Amino acid sequence: MKKVALMVLTGVMALSLAACGSTSTNNASSADSGSSGSRTYFINPKSIGPAYWAAAQKGAEQAASDLNVKVVYNAPTEADSSKQINMIQDMLTRKVDGIGVSPNDAKAVGPIFKKALGQNVKIVTWDSDAPDSDRQYYVAPDTDKAVGELLAKTIGDEIGGNGKVAFMVAGLGSENQIAKSDAAKAYFEANYPDIEVVTTVSSDDDQQKAYANAQNLIKTYPDLRGIIGFAGGEPPAAAEVVEQAIKDGTLKQGQIAITGIAVPSVVKNYIKNGTIKTDIIWDPGKLAYATVYVLDQLAQGKEITDGMDIPTVGTVKVDGQNVFIGTLQVTQDNVDSFGF
Incomplete structure (x- = not known):
């Protein structure tokens, strides 16, 4: 019976991987709404595979289309900090305009964020923060x-x-x-x-x-x-x-x-x-969408203000360097109403 249960759980995981679309560190998902988009952002979750990050990827890709920018969405297949940092380094070499990172290790990303800042690359953390780093904003559901x-x-x-x-x-x-x-x-x-x-x-x-x-x-x-x-x-x-x-x-x-x-x-x-x-x-797609939006605002020299309205996301709360999109509670009464 335990073997059957593990097969069921593995099946759920397989669906998550299929939804994600890319599970290889060498096969990044790139969303580009057209050649006229001149700004490129690297959106880096903790890992590729779980359903949560697959849902986030859809939001990042939607933002790329809506904002006419290019988004590269990729991460290691496991939550590995050193591999994550290597991927960020590669994107800095490719001269992206901004990076949105969910750090696997808040302290370990400090040096690579400092390097990004030195290259005038915009830095936003999302889902997980690195508060003692040079990141400019943290996008989250709530504190x-x-x-x-x-x-x-x-x-x-x-x-x-x-x-x-x-x-x-x-x-x-x-x-x-x-x-x-x-x-x-x-x-x-x-x-x-x-x-x-x-x-x-x-x-x-x-x-x-x-x-x-x-x-x-x-x-x-x-x-x-x-x-x-x-x-x-x-x-x-x-x-x-x-x-x-x-x-x-x-x-x-x-x-x-x-x-x-x-x-x-x-x-x-x-x-x-x-x-x-x-x-x-919270809707991970909206979280990733907001991350791309904030990066694009920063890249254009625009301010991030409390009460600002982000398309598809809604009104967000901005508290210092934190951008909050809000949380949701799922119960038997509303579980069928969610599309992710």
């Missing part, structure tokens, strides 16, 4: 603190404010994963002192590793009450493992609550089954 607190409140309410909870993250060096999980822990301490965070496990953005992590969690902590997945691959992996354990009779329905950040289409069945009651998400 990492706000998202982390919302996830903690969601799971805390579901388990009645007490019990053991495990954190599943995509990377231990990613600024957004660190900040969100730290905020969740602080929220528990302040509001749910009877909740104990027993461990934090990382998948390195690898779906099968996330699945194995979830298996180990329910074996190691038989009294586990909740799991928070802080990245797109973690909640579906946890949900698949929990549902399989329920079928095998080793867990009872509702014994482990799950919440996290995941693309609605990937967790739709888990939400409908009640395995996941609430999913926290």
Whole structure:
């Protein structure tokens, strides 16, 4: 049965890869609305493959078409910081006008960002930040603190404010994963002192590793009450493992609550089954679209202002060097309404 479950999860991953369109570090996806577009931007997610980044790619490509610019969307096939930095270096050599990066390691990108700045290349981080670097803006759904607190409140309410909870993250060096999980822990301490965070496990953005992590969690902590997945691959992996354990009779329905950040289409069945009651998400396509838009504004010498309206994205909040597009909550009531 475990083999069957892994095949199901692998099937989901295969769909994600197909949707992504390019899974090779040597086969970048390039969106160009025409030869008249003179500005080129490198949009660099953490990795290529997961459904979250595939949805983001569509937004970046739409922005390229709408703004009449060229976008190169590419990343390593795994969340590898050194490979990511090498790709950025290659794009600087190709003299792109701007880079939009979701750093795998917030500190490691510092030197390459400084080099980009020296070449007058515009720098925007998105999804995950490098706040101590030379980046000019960070595009996100909300502050990492706000998202982390919302996830903690969601799971805390579901388990009645007490019990053991495990954190599943995509990377231990990613600024957004660190900040969100730290905020969740602080929220528990302040509001749910009877909740104990027993461990934090990382998948390195690898779906099968996330699945194995979830298996180990329910074996190691038989009294586990909740799991928070802080990245797109973690909640579906946890949900698949929990549902399989329920079928095998080793867990009872509702014994482990799950919440996290995941693309609605990937967790739709888990939400409908009640395995996941609430999913926290934002439209990754709009996030990538906003990233391209901000880069293009900067490249043209235009200001980024609070309340500005970004086509297809809507009105955004600008707080200092942060651009926020807003979050969404996915439940059984609205899960069918999302197109990503």
